[in-house]
Amino acid sequence: MRGRLAAALANKLALFGGLITSLVALGVLAGPWLSPYSPTDADFLALLAPPSPAHPLGTDSFGRDVLTRILYGARVSFAVSVSGVLAAALIGTAAGLGAAWLGGLWSAIVMRVCDLLFSFPSFVLALFMMVVLGYGVANIAVAIALIYIPIFARLSRNMALLVRDEPYVQAAILIGQPTRSILMREILPNIAAPLFVQIALGVAFGIVIEAGLSFLGMGVQPPAPSLGAIMADGREYFSRAPWVLTLTGLAVSLALLGLNLLSDGIRDVMDPKLRAKL
Amino acid sequence: MSAEGMSAAAPLIAARDLVLDFHVKSAFGAAHGLRALDDVSLDVRPGEIVGLVGESGSGKTTLGKAILGAHRPGAGRILYRGTDIAALDGAGRRPFRREMQMVFQDPLSSFNPRFTIASSLALPLRLHRICPEDAIPATVAALLQRVGLRPEHAARYPHELSGGQLQRIAIARAISVTPSLIVADEAVSKLDVSVRAQVLNLLNRMNRETGVSLIFITHDLGVARFLCHRIAVMYFGRIVEIGPTAEIFANPRHPYTRSLLDARHGGSGHVATDADETALSIVDPARACNYAARCARRAPECLTARPRLDFDAAGHAAACFAPLPPASGESVT
């Protein structure tokens, strides 16, 4: 009885997460067509205007429509986070699979590098990379990638080591399937689910990293909007225009909520046997 | 087919003096090497079914996998039709891959859960160019029919089929590339009693119809007796007795074989336990009978020398200094 309730609840939550993520994704993709305003053109007659029918989420300190800024800012934040995490997923998974498959020295090198990257506090690594590479959108993506590479490498290596001993992979080897085909066809699809979970979580955390850096002023540079930059600006004017920080913060939370629930959903539908082993 | 007739043919596979060590963590100390195969030799002739029998950890699966190239032996040769393939891996192995296939214990995990049966069956056909691309669906359907399944099973995913069905498909996959040897590793031990017979009959039929050799790994002597022409009994990395099936059953020589046979009949044997070995002081385990610790017939030389496998005229050999007298009168049920 209880179990059923929990299952239904979990399903509903995952569904809800998918719904929110779709909504956020729609906003991110269709942002430019959803709003009549420009994200960067200032309107000095409407500085820090409270929410109104014309500006549902009010205006910021440049008189720009906050909703429009959020829609465009989310594009930037998502683009940075998604590209960073996808790059990490590609590089990390390739390195991890290589480590699992080749073993030996290669595995030792990959794992030590991962240990190293993994031992930096995540935001410290991001901050450090900003000093090394300079501020800017692309460099944030690099920092996010560096934070996530060890996660993907470790995950894919450990999973691949588990899957490698599965009879169907042994069968593929014995049947003479080439290594690349074994990795791509036999192993990758069967470790994909946790990788997808990690991508969803990574995108969520990447947004936090981007926002944090932009918040400090080391991330996306004005007038380009990003969720962190909008919040940083909103924080300056919080006492006078609390809606900028609050509503943008809520938008960030909504996006993260969606991604987190979605990753839960992916986790739930993934092979429970595999999950038990992890 | 008699054993004598078999011995005349050149072996398909001849394993010679294989040694293979694993590095494992032991119960009470640091890691050490475990000798999984200790100087093992085995011939398999074309069309022959050889049973590898023994307890878990005896090395029977390791031997099967070493022959297939899944483990690389530390020493020794594996001759496939006279070519030593023991040291080959990767590209060097590939030409021999098609010749040797495996059927695993767990039917469900033998198939990639992401692909349909059709897709899993088509892959080896495509890989080894067994048939033209457009003939693949028909070939898959034919394969399924051959193992007693319907063509529509091809569209299913592994988890939608039962263990018996999957094991039959695994056999179909193995024979699809017309190999000369199939290693079946405990291929029926996870199956329900009622379908076990289906799979055993199928293996038997495939052997008869295609002439494929089988190495049949099992801990179940009854199953081995039904299927195998010859049986090799393994104990802790060594073959302790080998011979034609009927001989082994009628005339076990090695005390270990005898206790295995006894166990089938509900006798409990003597209660020997895992911890026994420590009670004995064996100076050099490599130069002692590895069954000595548990052996009721232990003689002093068992602790200092290693018994050899000496074949008699019937092709029957037991590695024992004090073998059981022949034809002890034990009835074979």
Added chain:
Amino acid sequence: MSAAAPLLEVSNLCATFAGAGREVRAVRGASFTIEVGQTLGLIGESGSGKTVTGLAILRLLPAHASVSADRIAYRGENLAAMSDDEFRRLRGVELGMIFQDPAGSFNPAKRIGWHLREAIRRRGGEVERWEAEAGDMLREVGIRMPQRVLGAYPHQLSGGMLQRALIAMVFLLRPALIIADEPTTNLDNLVERQILALIRAHQAKVGAAILFVTHDLGIAGALCDRIAVMYAGEIVEIGPAAAVLERPLHPYAQGLLATSRSLERADAELHELPGEPGGVPPEQGCAFAPRCIHVMAACRERHPAMTEVEPGHGARCLLHER
């Protein structure tokens, strides 16, 4: 508690699992009794409900399972009427269970000795003397160096050793009824025989009754007084072991025995039972009908009742219904 009451009486036991959107009826109306000191074999394939039956009696099924029965009585006392807490007091000391997977049966973070000591404590034994008592029991189950086993963590021991230790743990509680759920399935033949011998010896010594769950006809024949054959959650045949194995009534039991016999005889072709086990049993009619070589039209419509064909030996098959 009347003297005449059987040790365990189970009537119309049903167990249902709530799955994702559908219900799985794992046990469908199982009824049997076990007398003091007697061994009942519960035979069936995987998924036939035999393990669930054992767990249901001990109230060990997970929360999403619902169990119902007309009556479950231990020594004449209705177990169904007991609260969870009252029932818990019976577990272990009256109704014990030996599980299939010895490796998973021990807490991996605790030493074997801890488990045995807690078992002694649970029974109310002298905890101060636990080491001596546990050592004696381990010796009894064939472990020659108990001290080493007591100090070991589960992952440091082999399956056979663990199963012995598990059995020792159950024995330490001295239950009157032991539910043994395929206790030897994962073990090698020799060890299997030794373990069965241990169980038998213990039974002879203390007079415990055993509900022995297995898929192996040979073991059931050697060990059991009575045998119940399960198929798709139902007991399809029940009777004295010799009768069931020599004169099986139900076509399923007949098929199993034929297969087993043809293997024993090393026939050129083994006797096969057609079809596949498992699957969802049909809403009406006999669950075995799709695989039955004697199937009749009525089999697909009418659910057969348990019919006693000879004293104490009955089957659930229309062939035997009159």
Added chain:
Amino acid sequence: MTHHLVSRRLMMQLTGGAAGASILPFGGARAQAQTLRAGIAGFGVINTLDPMKASLIPEYYIMYGVFNALLKFNSKMEIVGDLAESYKTIDDKTLELKLRRGVKFQDGGDFTADDVKFSIERVADEKNASPNRSKVTPISEVKIIDPHTVRIMTKDPYGPLLNYLTNTRTGTQIVSRAAVTSMGQEAFARRPVGTGRYMVKDWKANEGVELTGFAGAFEGAPRFMSVNCPLIAEESSGMTAILGNQIDLTSTAPFADVPTLEKRTDIRVLKQAGLNTRYIALNNKRAPFDDVHFRRAVSMAFDRDVLVKAVLFGEGVASPSILPPAHWLDGALAANPAVKFDPAAARAEFAKSKYKAGQEGVMLVWGSNWWRRFGEIFVGQVNQVLGVKLTIQAMDFNAALARTRAGDYDAMVMGWLGLVDPDEYIGEMLGSKGFRNIHHYASEKMDGLLARARTEIDPKKRTAIYREAETLALEEMPVLPCFTSNVHNLIRSNLTGFEQFAYANFGDQFGNMKPG
């Protein structure tokens, strides 16, 4: 295992009830009712506490209280004596100052004329590379007449001299020769010894400074014997801190919040028109700002009132020239069309330049949020009006400044706060050798005017010369003057005694503050 949260009440008991008032960003141990908590908001670092070396306003905020100069401004912004009791002009090139007697340095040493000589000469010493060196280079000699009389002699008449001897951002604050010599310059910069009412007790580079009252100060022992000056990088955090009663006084206030803060009763907002200038620095040597027509076009292409409104939220005035309004001794400069927002004129002027629509350029911004806004709004307007493509690039102030000195920049937001003499503004910014001339602007005509202004003593005549210089600057437009902002302090209402000056003073007032 489980960690129990301590209840708030217990926490209050533990911290002795003073907890609410004692949370200081550093060194909170000495937090008592006697401690004044004066947050320096909007700045994250202090590099030195040696006046000779100082260049950042937060450094001066502290030094105003640690040191005295020879002169200072009174509340009417008149120059009066500080360490000098009185001063008189002997001739055009000689100033005589009578020094206060009985003044003690914080290390107990006596203040004498020798310290004056030492303090000024070390600023002038080329080896010391003082940012304020140019202020004292016209001085030919500091002559000690007696221990309490000095004469400052200049090569030529030197107009700004009096201003440059005040306790403002001049670097001429008086240090103890004995202390500097015995401690060495580096140690002195960390634990300076002055005559002011506060001594530096502890300084952590980017945390803040702890001051302790100097009982022997000639101005008298301060009421608050202990002052904590945390550095609060964000102006908004400074506001949060004073609202949450974690500090008592701030050096600035966020412009946007001034109206809200003025409505509160627990906080008082002190504000007035500031002595400062905010402008866009242009690289006159590099495209596109090497073209005077383009510079003029840009100047007319943005609305300074919009900047005042959107950057300062009204807390300031648009500035038609480089000098802050407070320096216009004879009334405001006549409105010059070159600094008036006029899109049509801007485009017409643009047409005369060698650049076309789509021209690119990079604007460096730095510092706290409002500087960025400044750049953003400017760029946005100019791009809109001229159809050019200016972009923003943010960086650290030091990095930006390094690029301007290397000539590797197009434009940058810039400004100077707390300067008191026109020479500090226009002379340093537009003189070809001026230390604030990062614009690579060199005009003989301008240099001539500036040199004349420097040697002019008569204030009226000086003003006239600067007027001329400013008109020339509006003609050639080497920089784009933008606005002057108000200066603000926030102070908790239970404190009094802080008198605010237009040049943004701070530490000099701690000694006057008291509860009530």
Added chain:
Amino acid sequence: MGAFASGLTRTAQRFGGVVLIALLGAAAVFFALRAGQGDPALAALGDQATPEAVAAFRARWRLDDPLALQFGRWLAGAATGDFGASMVIASGEPIAQLIASRLPNTLFIGAYALALAISISLTAGVVAALRHGRFVDGAATSAAVLGISMPDFWLSYVLIYALALGLGLFPSYGFTAPSASFAGALYSGFLPALAIAAPMAAAFTRMLRTALLETLHRDHVRVARSLGHGERFVFVHHVFRNALIPYVTVIGLQVRYLLGGTVVVERIFGVNGLGSLMVDAAFARDYPLVQACALVFLVCVLIVNFAVDLVCAQLDPRRA
């Protein structure tokens, strides 16, 4: 005996791994910064930089030596706790001194946050698992998801405006060093610690709940029940004890997020810790200081993870 000795060896091995990573980290940090953009001299001087001044600066910091030599010198210094001197922020001040004054604050906030996260998650996770599928479980699970969805800096402002400025319960800015007043540190550090802890607590809660539920269904739990052990006994010895293993492991994995979280939160709350120091250093391009901060942070994570490893080995004999 033998097990003890081998346990010791393994501890030594693990420690060797820690040292190796620390060395790799030092090299990575050093060379990455030098390979990156910016001349430390120009970045540091800026204001009055004449070529002579730059040359003097380079000579003072020995920036013209071969890179490998500079690295060796730095590493040898770092090993003895001497990180050289800050170039920009506090020119000439030994970095070790700066770090020594800042690190305790960061470690305090970090440990405080960890303690908060652990106490919250232990309570919530256990309650949720015990009341699996009931309202409390749903509430705890939902709160956990919401908690993960609150980035720390955003939560910081919510806490400042709600608890500090709104209700006046806690200070809105500033931090009393634990060395000055431990109680004051607990009080003034509460909001920053909570801002860091909340997302952590959420993640820990979810982990613990999952681990508990998974452990609840393990065979040995059922075996323990079959022996008639009481529910409390079963939960404490069979479920909780074993669920602690993945729980502690996850804590080890999250430490890097936790310490990373101090950077932004310290800045918002005006905590003078290592995080805010590093931000200042980053803004000012004070290379030696950035370098040292990054390395110290790295070593902190390594040490915590080493400790977690040892705890895990204690909890899980299979890993010993």
